[in-house]
Amino acid sequence: PLITAIGLSIVLQQLVWGFYPDAKKPRSFPEFQGESFKLLDNLYLQRADAFVLVLAPLCMLALGLFVAKSRSGRAMQATAQDPDTAKLMGINTDRIIVMAFAIGAAFAAVASVAYGLDKGQINFEMGFILGLKAFTAAV
Known part of the structure; x- marks a missing residue:
């Protein structure tokens, strides 16, 4: 595959x-990388880096909550551990696999926006x- x-x-x-x-x-991306702000005496943080530092934990938290608390997340865990048993329990493993790839694509889109902000252009x-x-x- x-x-x-x-x-x-x-x-x-x-x-x-x-x-x-x-x-x-x-294509040029909105100018994010040139601007920075001072954290400590000799420590500066660019806006794009601050965006990533805020966005990454939020994405991890959202994914963690989804997997731990939702019915689909539990089905995803069951499918990952033992697809045959998950199928016997009534879980549509094909749907779960498609959902996992869709979630991965969504996070890839978020990462590409962050990458584009850092580089200043998208290609x-x-x-x-x-x-x-x-x-x-x-x-």
């Missing part, structure tokens, strides 16, 4: 580039190398 996902990603990129040739051009292919590194780490 992972190799298929990478192949599908490349196919989708090529399709989008075929229909929207301007997608290859980098259609900017996440591909990061994705390959993540794939390498996972395998």
Whole structure:
């Protein structure tokens, strides 16, 4: 499935580039990186970094609460631990797997916004190398 996902990603990129040739051009992002504020005598924090420092714990808290407290989160835990038993208990494991990938995509979108704020521009292919590194780490 992972190799298929990478192949599908490349196919989708090529399709989008075929229909929207301007997608290859980098787009400027709102200027966030130039402004910073002083925390201590010699310690400055840029706005983009402050945004990430606030956003990351909020995302982790939201995901933790979702997994621990919601019915879908518990089903996700059960599916991760033993898919066959989860299926026997009436959990639609295919739906849970799709939901897990959707949650991952949502967090990837949040991360790409934070990454774009830090770099000052967004590019259609900017996440591909990061994705390959993540794939390498996972395998």
